[in-house]
Amino acid sequence: MAVIRLDEVSFRYRGATESALSGITCHIGRGELVGLLGRSGSGRSTLASTLNGTIPHLVRGDLRGQVHIGGEDIRAMRPRDLADRVGFVFQDFEAQLFSTNVALEVAFGPENLGVPRGEISRRVDRYLRLVRLEGLRHKAPAGLSGGQKQRLALASVLALEPQVLVLDEPTSDLDPAGRQDLLTAIRHRRQESPITLVMIDPEIDELGWMDRLIVLDGGRVALDGTPAALWTATDALEGLGLRGFTLARLATALGVGGRWESADEAAAAIRAAGWHVREGAADGLHRAVAGHETGEILLEVEDLTHRYPDGTEALSGVALAIRRGEFVAILGQNGSGKTTLVKHLNGILRPTGGQIRLSGQSLRGQPPTRLSRLVGLVFQNPDHQIFAERIRDEVAFGPRLQGLAEGEIAQRVEEALDAVGLEGAGDLDPFLLTKGGRQRVAVASTLATKPEVIILDEPTTGLDPRELDGMMALIQRLNRAGHTIVIITHAMGVAAAYARRVVLMRNGRIVRDGTTREIFSDEAELRALGLTPPPAVQVANRLGIPALTPDELIASLVRTSQPPNLRASEPRS
Amino acid sequence: MNLFLYLDKDTAIHRLDPRTKLALLLGSFVAAVLFQRPGPLFALLLILLVYGAFGRSLENLRRIWFLLLGIAIFSIASWSVFARGTTPLLWRVTQESLAYGVGAAIKIDGMIISGLIFLSTTRIEEVVLGLIRLRVPYQAAFAFSLGIRMVPTIIGTAMTVIEAQRSRGLDLESGGPLARLRNHIPLLVPIFLQTLRGTDQLAKALESRGFGARRERTSYLEIGFHAADALALILGALSLAVFLGVRFAR
Numbered sequence: 175m176a177v178i179r180l181d182e183v184s185f186r187y188r189g190a191t192e193s194a195l196s197g198i199t200c201h202i203g204r205g206e207l208v209g210l211l212g213r214s215g216s217g218r219s220t221l222a223s224t225l226n227g228t229i230p231h232l233v234r235g236d237l238r239g240q241v242h243i244g245g246e247d248i249r250a251m252r253p254r255d256l257a258d259r260v261g262f263v264f265q266d267f268e269a270q271l272f273s274t275n276v277a278l279e280v281a282f283g284p285e286n287l288g289v290p291r292g293e294i295s296r297r298v299d300r301y302l303r304l305v306r307l308e309g310l311r312h313k314a315p316a317g318l319s320g321g322q323k324q325r326l327a328l329a330s331v332l333a334l335e336p337q338v339l340v341l342d343e344p345t346s347d348l349d350p351a352g353r354q355d356l357l358t359a360i361r362h363r364r365q366e367s368p369i370t371l372v373m374i375d376p377e378i379d380e381l382g383w384m385d386r387l388i389v390l391d392g393g394r395v396a397l398d399g400t401p402a403a404l405w406t407a408t409d410a411l412e413g414l415g416l417r418g419f420t421l422a423r424l425a426t427a428l429g430v431g432g433r434w435e436s437a438d439e440a441a442a443a444i445r446a447a448g449w450h451v452r453e454g455a456a457d458g459l460h461r462a463v464a465g466h467e468t469g470e471i472l473l474e475v476e477d478l479t480h481r482y483p484d485g486t487e488a489l490s491g492v493a494l495a496i497r498r499g500e501f502v503a504i505l506g507q508n509g510s511g512k513t514t515l516v517k518h519l520n521g522i523l524r525p526t527g528g529q530i531r532l533s534g535q536s537l538r539g540q541p542p543t544r545l546s547r548l549v550g551l552v553f554q555n556p557d558h559q560i561f562a563e564r565i566r567d568e569v570a571f572g573p574r575l576q577g578l579a580e581g582e583i584a585q586r587v588e589e590a591l592d593a594v595g596l597e598g599a600g601d602l603d604p605f606l607l608t609k610g611g612r613q614r615v616a617v618a619s620t621l622a623t624k625p626e627v628i629i630l631d632e633p634t635t636g637l638d639p640r641e642l643d644g645m646m647a648l649i650q651r652l653n654r655a656g657h658t659i660v661i662i663t664h665a666m667g668v669a670a671a672y673a674r675r676v677v678l679m680r681n682g683r684i685v686r687d688g689t690t691r692e693i694f695s696d697e698a699e700l701r702a703l704g705l706t707p708p709p710a711v712q713v714a715n716r717l718g719i720p721a722l723t724p725d726e727l728i729a730s731l732v733r734t735s736q737p738p739n740l741r742a743s744e745p746r747s
Numbered sequence: 748m749n750l751f752l753y754l755d756k757d758t759a760i761h762r763l764d765p766r767t768k769l770a771l772l773l774g775s776f777v778a779a780v781l782f783q784r785p786g787p788l789f790a791l792l793l794i795l796l797v798y799g800a801f802g803r804s805l806e807n808l809r810r811i812w813f814l815l816l817g818i819a820i821f822s823i824a825s826w827s828v829f830a831r832g833t834t835p836l837l838w839r840v841t842q843e844s845l846a847y848g849v850g851a852a853i854k855i856d857g858m859i860i861s862g863l864i865f866l867s868t869t870r871i872e873e874v875v876l877g878l879i880r881l882r883v884p885y886q887a888a889f890a891f892s893l894g895i896r897m898v899p900t901i902i903g904t905a906m907t908v909i910e911a912q913r914s915r916g917l918d919l920e921s922g923g924p925l926a927r928l929r930n931h932i933p934l935l936v937p938i939f940l941q942t943l944r945g946t947d948q949l950a951k952a953l954e955s956r957g958f959g960a961r962r963e964r965t966s967y968l969e970i971g972f973h974a975a976d977a978l979a980l981i982l983g984a985l986s987l988a989v990f991l992g993v994r995f996a997r
Contacts, residue, residue: 228951257957269948272896274753274870281967286957294967312755316899334957522910543916551914557944558904559911561936571933575916605940619915 176201177338177370178225182239184393185220185229194220196393197239202386204337205368209381209401212390213415213638214608218342218374221390225340225372226260227253244337258287261331265343265636267323271315271330276307279315279326283334294333301329304366305359320508321352325359332363341373345380346635349507349664351704353380376638378404378411379420379709382435389414405433415640420709420724427728437709441716448734451719455730459720460691469498472533472627472658473519473549479527480514480682488514489682491528496627501650501659503669503690506679507704512662513554515679516629519660521545547576550625554632556609556616565591565615566600572623583622590618594648610641617648627658634665646672667708670694670722678703691720751899752807752866759975760802760868765877767976768869771798771983775861778990779854785846787993788853794986795861804867811863815856822855823848871895876970885964893949901942908937 178201185195195217202208212218223229227248230237241248244259264270273279277298284294302308305325310318315326324344331339345353363369375381382401389397391414397407404411408418408426421434430447434440473496480489489511496502504512517523518530521543530537530545537545553559562568569590573583591597594614604615613633620628633649634642650672653659663669669676669690676693678686680703686693694700694711707715714721721727760768775795782788799805808815825848832843871892878888912933919930
């Protein structure tokens with residue numbers, strides 16, 4: 175029997191003109207693992223919100239059709255009444271933790287349900303062990319790493335012992351190791367007893383282990399099938415603004431049949447089909463980037479140390495030189511010091527030890543504006559800076575503070591809006607845009623101050639594949655136009671495809687600094703730092719080619735028996 | 748960075764029932780408002796410091812010393828000048844007005860320190876549980892605790908917003924009073940909106956964890972009165988009696 179039944183479900187948010195969901199019918203069986211996909215605005219989160227009654231009880235709007243969870247009509251059940259049946263884990267791991275220590279956080283749900291004390295204690299022990307946080311039970315949640323916080327959120331929901339677990343992009347803000355650990359905890363929970371899982375994840379590559387994938391588009395179910403069935407649906411998925419499985423794209427391009435579950439399987443199958451590395455391919459790839467990084471040193475950090483007032487050392491002995499025209503990705507786990515480092519590069523934080531040199535000149539004793547004029551920093555969340563009622567005023571904020579003439583400001587605003595693809599949108603309210611749109615406004619605001627170096631902290635978080643490609647194409651254009659780019663990212667595919675240099679951080683130190691190719695070909699080292707290369711790079715490494723994208727990989731292979739199946743592939747810049 | 752005051756230690760004060768500590772907190776407030784003279788207030792401050800030292804909570808004073816010092820300086824300076832007295836000391840300052848200022852400074856700082864000790868030695872969850880046992884409705888007790896818990900979140904948001912706008916060149920200190928006020932708009936709008944979004948998220952997260960599902964809620968924490976509570980309450984009552992005696996005996 176289906177534990178989740180949606181029949182002809184439609185929902186329109188109050189005040190919205192279009193429906194977020196239109197006539198969705200889908201039944202999910204007990205113990206089924208369902209991945210929910212779709213571009214932003216497709217209705218993924220709206221659908222998930224109906225599963226525990228958040229819609230219609232906490233979110234206003236017009237709900238039509240029937241939603242039944244375990245036979246109960248959600249119209250009659252508030253989320254709190256469904257709490258012992260449907261567990262909900264949100265993307266934002268800060269907002270769902272509110273207790274003063276780890277054990278009390280897990281106890282909070284069972285307490286609300288009136289579970290006897292002895293049983294609460296048993297559940298606290300059990301679920302903390304399941305998510306491997308038993309050693310931290312007395313710690314404050316605020317002091318945990320991002321991955322630990324999300325595992326704690328999972329444990330505190332599992333402690334309600336629900337039959338259905340809904341996860342709304344639970345790993346978007348996590349580094350690869352944090353993501354892996356969370357998924358491992360979910361798998362362990364599944365081994366104990368069946369649980370129905372509905373998980374939203376923007377990356378289809380992460381959903382290969384599900385039983386079923388449901389793809390939404392415009393509030394309707396566009397595709398619904400097993401990962402095996404969607405393996406060959408790359409074109410359909412791309413048509414919906416999503417990506418197909420990376421390994422499937424490789425298989426199709428190389429004309430190799432079968433479904434691959436892992437990079438090892440893929441590499442073996444590609445070899446078995448007679449493909450091997452074209453002679454000179456590796457050298458060609460290495461040469462492709464050489465000669466790029468000859469610009470003079472713009473920014474230089476020497477023996478940089480930063481100690482917060484409470485004594486934690488966030489950075490220790492960091493040395494880094496950024497040259498004009500570079501495209502650098504800083505990678506590392508949550509809490510490794512990436513954001514603290516870049517805040518020094520634009521003067522928001524002052525070093526507590528060591529120094530920063532700007533074009534060879536020490537900045538000691540200089541006003542922080544010297545740095546912030548040269549280095550623009552785009553924060554992770556655009557909502558931390560957008561305040562104006564019109565996009566134009568938002569973008570003009572920086573130039574106005576620099577005291578430029580109004581004519582000059584207007585021209586810069588137009589240029590910046592053009593550059594980010596928001597031409598003509600100057601009079602719109604920035605709050606009406608999607609997350610991707612607001613991200614663009616934030617980039618435009620920085621661009622309008624004409625910094626030489628642009629630093630972007632997690633520029634692709636929360637963007638769907640099409641928005642992500644658009645954002646990265648924009649950043650690449652800025653780089654080609656002469657801006658030096660530094661990005662912080664957890665999206666390994668983004669770093670591999672766009673950055674030419676990678677800096678790896680761990681515990682406040684730089685542990686490795688080299689070309690993207692060198693660093694991504696040393697998979698063991700990346701994994702030791704809790705990072706995982708994207709699937710195409712994993713396959714390439716197994717075949718012994720330093721390729722960073724599927725296209726590069728395909729172009730590096732030749733088939734012995736038949737002429738190589740050459741595809742038009744855009745060379746990396 | 749930890750923005751909560753609670754210090755996770757195992758001291759006799761930490762182990763006291765939250766209701767006992769609440770009673771001691773209120774007792775110290777009553778004692779403080781009884782007096783204007785520095786002498787008894789100073790005695791009260793000493794008692795509080797000893798109490799705090801037993802709870803190994805005085806290290807938190809480091810985190811608010813600037814606040815305590817600021818209050819002391821402001822209070823002494825303003826009362827010395829504005830309060831009236833009969834024994835001139837210097838300019839408008841009299842012996843009496845200076846004493847009044849010193850007394851007011853100790854009084855306010857003492858009350859803050861007493862609150863600080865309470866929060867340093869008592870978990871918010873224990874406070875909630877204590878309030879419930881005192882028959883405060885759970886929803887009200889929890890709302891109070893959420894209020895306290897929201898403070899660090901809001902401060903965290905505010906810090907990020909300030910950094911984001913400063914990195915765009917915002918200088919809060921420039922211009923006249925009106926311009927300075929206007930400088931804050933780019934801060935207030937995002938802080939307000941983010942906090943609003945945060946509370947919306949919080950409401951959803953709370954409900955999905957069963958908040959308010961049952962009338963009767965159980966508790967994982969255990970609190971209860973023990974011998975130490977009786978001792979602490981007797982010592983507290985005795986001290987208060989002495990203060991009352993000093994104040995009202997003729």
